[in-house]
Structures are given as structure tokens and as C-alpha cells.
Amino acid sequence: MKHILKLLLPLLFLLPLTANAMPTTPIKFSKGSYCGSFTGDLSKGRIFTIDLDANQEFIVYSATLDGDGVEFVIDSKGVYLEDQSTADNYFFLTKNKGLHTIQMIGRGFTEVKFCAY
Numbered sequence: 001m002k003h004i005l006k007l008l009l010p011l012l013f014l015l016p017l018t019a020n021a022m023p024t025t026p027i028k029f030s031k032g033s034y035c036g037s038f039t040g041d042l043s044k045g046r047i048f049t050i051d052l053d054a055n056q057e058f059i060v061y062s063a064t065l066d067g068d069g070v071e072f073v074i075d076s077k078g079v080y081l082e083d084q085s086t087a088d089n090y091f092f093l094t095k096n097k098g099l100h101t102i103q104m105i106g107r108g109f110t111e112v113k114f115c116a117y
Contacts, residue, residue: 022047022103027114035115042106045071052116054097060090061113062106071103 027036027050038048052058052075060070070090073081076098085091094100104112 024049026050027102029116034117035113037111037113039109039111041109042104042112043108045103045105048102048104048114050100050102050114050116051098052094052100054094056094057117058092058094058100059085059115059117060092060102060104061115062089062110069104069106071105073103074101076100 022045024047025038027038027048029036036050038046040046050058058073058081062069070083073083073090073092075081075094075096077096079095081092081094081100083090084093102114
């Protein structure tokens with residue numbers, strides 16, 4: 001019985017994560033552009049993904065920063081990137097090439113712009 005409990009216990013912690021999974025939106029840039037955007041509801045949170053190179057500047061602008069924000073950015077190797085901004089946006093310097101994950105949450109309908117240089 002102890003062995004079964006040891007196997008099932010970790011699965012119980014995963015149930016809330018799968019039941020309340022946030023929608024995921026890939027960020028795409030138009031040809032020749034350094035930026036992409038999203039317009040929609042962030043009140044329940046949303047995951048964004050973007051393919052970035054190493055040593056790129058990655059900036060997230062929100063049209064309604066009042067209550068909207070980036071909760072975290074994780075690079076392709078699972079490293080959390082630190083927000084280095086001093087203004088009304090979020091600024092990250094990438095360390096690794098590959099798919100990066102951005103989690104955002106807000107008060108409702110908003111427009112977000114993602115740029116990489």
C-alpha cells in the first residue's frame with residue numbers, strides 16, 4: 001500500500017495544473033518585422049511561446065500596464081530570465097537559443113506587443 005501511495009501522491013499534485021491549464025499562444029512576427037502582438041483577454045492568464053536566439057533583447061509592451069504583467073519568462077533550457085527594465089515595459093536578455101515561454105496575467109482585455117532585437 002505504501003508503494004502505491006508513493007506513486008499516486010505526485011499525480012495528485014498535477015491534477016490542478018492540468019485542470020486549470022492556461023491557453024498557449026505562439027508569437028509570430030510578420031516577415032521583416034521585429035515585433036509581434038496579441039490582443040485579447042488576459043484575466044485568466046495566458047502562456048506565450050517564441051523562438052529566440054541567444055543574446056537577443058526581448059521586450060514586452062502592454063497597452064494597459066495597470067494590472068497586466070509578465071509573471072515569468074523561461075528560456076529553452078528552463079532558466080528563468082530576470083526582468084531588467086526600468087520603464088513601463090519588460091526587458092529581458094536571452095541567454096540560450098530556442099523556444100522561450102512567457103506567462104502573463106492581467107485584468108481583462110488588453111493588447112501586448114513582443115519585440116526581439
